[in-house]
Amino acid sequence: MDLLKKRIVEDGTVLPGNVLKVDNFLNHQVDSQLMDKIGVEFARLFKNEKITKVVTVESSGIAPALTTAIHLGVPLIFARKHKSLTLTDNLYTASVYSYTKQVSNDISVDKRFLNAGDRILIIDDFLANGQAVQGLLEIAKLANVSVAGIGIVIEKSFQKGHTLIEKSGVRLESLARIASLSDGKVTFVD
Numbered sequence: 001m002d003l004l005k006k007r008i009v010e011d012g013t014v015l016p017g018n019v020l021k022v023d024n025f026l027n028h029q030v031d032s033q034l035m036d037k038i039g040v041e042f043a044r045l046f047k048n049e050k051i052t053k054v055v056t057v058e059s060s061g062i063a064p065a066l067t068t069a070i071h072l073g074v075p076l077i078f079a080r081k082h083k084s085l086t087l088t089d090n091l092y093t094a095s096v097y098s099y100t101k102q103v104s105n106d107i108s109v110d111k112r113f114l115n116a117g118d119r120i121l122i123i124d125d126f127l128a129n130g131q132a133v134q135g136l137l138e139i140a141k142l143a144n145v146s147v148a149g150i151g152i153v154i155e156k157s158f159q160k161g162h163t164l165i166e167k168s169g170v171r172l173e174s175l176a177r178i179a180s181l182s183d184g185k186v187t188f189v190d
Contacts, residue, residue: 001037001038001041001175001176003034003037004034004038004153004154004175004176005176005188007022007025007031007034008020008022008154008176008178008186009186011024011025012186014181014184014185014186018128018156018158018159018181019181020126020154020156020178020181020186022154026060026063026064026125026153026154027059027060027063027125027126030063032063035063035064035066035067036067038064038067038068038153038175039064039066039067039068039069039070039071040067040071041175042064042068042071042121042123042151042173042175043068043071043072045149045151045173046072046121046148046149046151046173047072049119049121049148049149050119050148051072051074051119051120051121051148052074052117052118052119052120053069053074053075053076053077053113053114053118053119053120053121054066054068054069054072054074054075054076054077054120054121054122054123055076055077055078055079055109055114055120055121055122055123055136055139055140056076056077056078056079056122056123056124056136057078057079057081057096057107057124057132057135057136058078058079058080058081059078059081060124060125060126061078061123061124061125061132062076062078063125064123064124064125064151064153065078065123065124068121068123068151072121075113077109077113077114077120079094079107079108079109079135079136079139080107080108080109081105081106081107090110090111090112091108091109091110091111092108092109092111092114092139092142092143093106093107093108093139094106094107094134094135094136094138094139094142095107095135096131096132096134096135097129097131098131098132099128099129099131107132107135107136107139109139109143111143114139114140114143114145115143115145116143116144116145117145118143118145118146119145119146119147119148120140120145120146120147120148121147121148121149121150121151122136122137122140122147122149122150122151123150123151123152123153124136124150124151124152124153125152125153125154126152126153126154126155126156127150127152127154127155127156127159127161127162127165127172127174128156128159128161129159129160129161129164130159130160130161130162130164130165131161133150133152133161133164133165134164137168137170147170148171149170149171149172149173150165150170150171150172150173151173151174151175152172152173152174152175153174153175153176154174154175154176154178155174155176155177155178156178156181157174157177157178157179157189158178158179158180158181162174176188177189
């Protein structure tokens with residue numbers, strides 16, 4: 001997706017440790033027009049997959065997942081990282097480690113929202129080590145739902161997440177695949 005790549009180059013910042021900071025348009029301040037175009041693109045890529053629900057992890061995956069769900073005409077479910085007074089039992093749960101936050105979280109989805117007949121599309125903002133997606137795949141397995149595909153806004157192809165998903169056999173579509181973040185410069189996979 002050329003528009004996304006352009007924004008990454010123009011507005012992204014490469015930080016030490018192969019971290020790409022895109023908080024001015026994706027995961028802190030959200031460019032709503034760009035998110036809508038991302039949703040249109042994911043809906044186009046997965047339109048023939050009979051998706052019944054879009055699933056993501058809070059919070060950075062919500063914006064692209066919501067626009068995708070809107071364009072597919074299906075509900076959005078986000079796995080919660082923090083329990084609340086209203087989310088205490090009857091949950092599917094998986095543990096997820098965040099490299100950028102250096103913390104593990106248990107993510108949870110209420111069992112009422114995933115049903116055995118569902119065909120889900122997982123959407124997330126980044127794919128690096130693949131932990132968030134692995135957690136969502138684990139929840140999908142617990143819920144006995146089929147995973148039609150995984151849509152990633154920005155993939156760091158040089159990290160292990162891509163390989164983990166390939167091994168799972170689930171279709172992966174990434175809108176911007178980064179080959180390298182060397183010397184503070186973003187290089188994309190052709």
